Structure formats: C-alpha cells, structure tokens
Amino acid sequence: MEYHDAKPSTALQTHIHSFWELKGDDTDQQWERIFPDGCPGIIVNLGAPCKTDNGQSTMDYGKTYVVGAMTSFKDTFIDRHTHLLGVCLKPAAFSSFYNYASQHELTDHTFEFDLSYSLDAEKIKADSNTYLNRYFLDRKKSSHQPMxxxxxxxxxxxxxxxxxxxxxxxxxxxxxxxxxxxxxxxxxxxxxxxxxxxxxxxxxxxxxxxxxxxxxxxxxxxxxxxxxxxxxxxxxxxxxxxx
Incomplete structure (x- = not known):
C-alpha cells in the first residue's frame, strides 16, 4: 500500500490538515482500520468500488464523498485496485467551505456528496495539489473561526x-x-x-x-x-x- 500526504497552501492551513492519497498494490487484500480524530473529511474515489464504514457503504469510481467525524473506529477494504484521494479538514472547518447539513447528521457515516460540491476526478489526476488548493481557496467563505x-x-x-x-x-x-x-x-x-x-x-x-x-x-x-x-x-x- 502506498500512502502519502501533503500540506495545503498557507492560506488554507488554518482549515485543512492535509491532502492525502492512498493506492493499493498487489500485496493488499485486507481491511484497514482508521481511528477517530475529531475531523471530517472529503474523499474522491479514483479506483475500483471501495467498501468502507465497516462494509456498510461503498464508494464508487469518480464520485466524491463527505465523511463525518467518528466516535469509534472505521474499517475500509484495501486491495490492488484501490485508489483514494482525500482531504482531512480541521474540526469545525467544514462550514467554512460548504453550506451543507449540520455535522451531527454526518457523524460516523460516509455520504455521496451533492454533484454541485463534487471534486473533478480528471483535474485531480492531472495535478491534484494545484487543483485542490484552488478549489478550496475559491470555496473558502471566511477566515473567522468562532470555535x-x-x-x-x-x-x-x-x-x-x-x-x-x-x-x-x-x-x-x-x-x-x-x-x-x-x-x-x-x-x-x-x-x-x-x-x-x-x-x-x-x-x-x-x-x-x-x-x-x-x-x-x-x-x-x-x-x-x-x-x-x-x-x-x-x-x-x-x-x-x-x-
């Protein structure tokens, strides 16, 4: 399994922990466990369908998903066809980019994002860091974080x-x-x-x-x-x- 992450641009670092990418390889065929950290996230699937939420949800190719904060662990199945790209937002930062549901409606779940909020898989493949930095800088509504x-x-x-x-x-x-x-x-x-x-x-x-x-x-x-x-x-x- 290949995993790496990168810091966002300086202007986004108060709101975003990191951009990350995960690719499975020929040795992978297992459930990977993620532990709660209080952070929400965004994931786009660039590979084959991927089981997550302990097998209760499937992320399909080219679609974007919003991941709520977790109260307990979550298992995601990784194999050689897995290719995920994600954004780890900081706690309470979600509303700085999106007018979406109250965060408690997302807790412990992975939901397909509305099309209007979805990331462009083709642009991500071309240059993920440049695209993600521009996308979130354009969406950022305010630097004010009352929490x-x-x-x-x-x-x-x-x-x-x-x-x-x-x-x-x-x-x-x-x-x-x-x-x-x-x-x-x-x-x-x-x-x-x-x-x-x-x-x-x-x-x-x-x-x-x-x-x-x-x-x-x-x-x-x-x-x-x-x-x-x-x-x-x-x-x-x-x-x-x-x-």
Whole structure:
C-alpha cells in the first residue's frame, strides 16, 4: 500500500490538515482500520468500488464523498485496485467551505456528496495539489473561526478540562456549547475531549521510547490503567497490546 500526504497552501492551513492519497498494490487484500480524530473529511474515489464504514457503504469510481467525524473506529477494504484521494479538514472547518447539513447528521457515516460540491476526478489526476488548493481557496467563505478559542483550550489542556470549565472560559453555557459542537463538529463536547485525550495516549503508546501504560494513563488524565484500556478498546476495537 502506498500512502502519502501533503500540506495545503498557507492560506488554507488554518482549515485543512492535509491532502492525502492512498493506492493499493498487489500485496493488499485486507481491511484497514482508521481511528477517530475529531475531523471530517472529503474523499474522491479514483479506483475500483471501495467498501468502507465497516462494509456498510461503498464508494464508487469518480464520485466524491463527505465523511463525518467518528466516535469509534472505521474499517475500509484495501486491495490492488484501490485508489483514494482525500482531504482531512480541521474540526469545525467544514462550514467554512460548504453550506451543507449540520455535522451531527454526518457523524460516523460516509455520504455521496451533492454533484454541485463534487471534486473533478480528471483535474485531480492531472495535478491534484494545484487543483485542490484552488478549489478550496475559491470555496473558502471566511477566515473567522468562532470555535477556535474553544478548541484551543481543549487541545492545550490535552483534553483535561471539564465541560463546565470549557464553557466558563468561553463565556457560554454548557447547553450552548453542546449545541455548537453538534452543529459544527458532529460530536458532543465530552466525546471530542475524550478523542483528544485518546489521541495523545495513542501517540505516546506508539513512541519508540515507550512508557508503561500506567504512566501513560496518569500523564493523559485517565483514572488508571483500566480506564485507559477501556478508552482504547472503545476507539480502536483493540486492546493496548494489539496496537
């Protein structure tokens, strides 16, 4: 399997993490597991039909799909005919490019995008980075991101703030915060905070200078080793030792 990603132009980096491309090869015939990171995405299929959403959805050649934020893992089948190109948007950035559904309607699902929003597969094949940068620069409605201070608080604390404290810091109520997350991100504040904490633990578990699970649990704000193991199982379907 061949995978590579690229940063978007500087003007898009506040809204887009990366453009990525995945191609299967002759050795591939397996389900690949993706873990939740709080981000929505756009995918165009440049290859054969591709099963995703744990086999519940199929992405067809030339079509564009919108992928909602995930609360748990997702499996996609990769073989030698697979060729996908994607855009990893930053949390709450979707509405800066599209007037589309509230994000909670997309959570944990992959939907075929409306034709008017679809990416041009032929232009992508010719020069994907140039085309994608121009496409999203043309669609970008505003640089203003009202949720950014909230997300900054969560990320700077590594997900170790209570929801009431996040609301207090940002001069809002818990109910208003929950509504904002539902519309803009598709997750509850609690789900998002848990994902950020899980992602930190995951990065520490994959570090070559591995610490004990108890140390990782303590540093990431989990109650104990068992709490960490339960969160890993929830988000990956695997035990820490299987990662």
């Amino acid at each position: 950014q201070p909230i997300l900054n608080d969560i990320h700077l604390s590594n997900g170790n703030l209570s929801i009431s404290e996040i609301a207090r810091r940002n001069f809002t109520t818990v109910r208003q915060l929950e509504r904002l997350f539902k519309i803009q991100i598709g997750l509850t504040p609690k789900e998002y905070v848990k994902i950020i904490r899980f992602q930190l633990a995951l990065s520490m578990m994959s570090d070559v200078r591995k610490k004990s699970l108890s140390d990782i649990a303590f540093e990431c704000g989990f109650y104990d080793h068992a709490h960490l193991a339960n969160e890993v199982k929830l988000h990956t379907g695997l035990t820490p030792s299987q990662l």
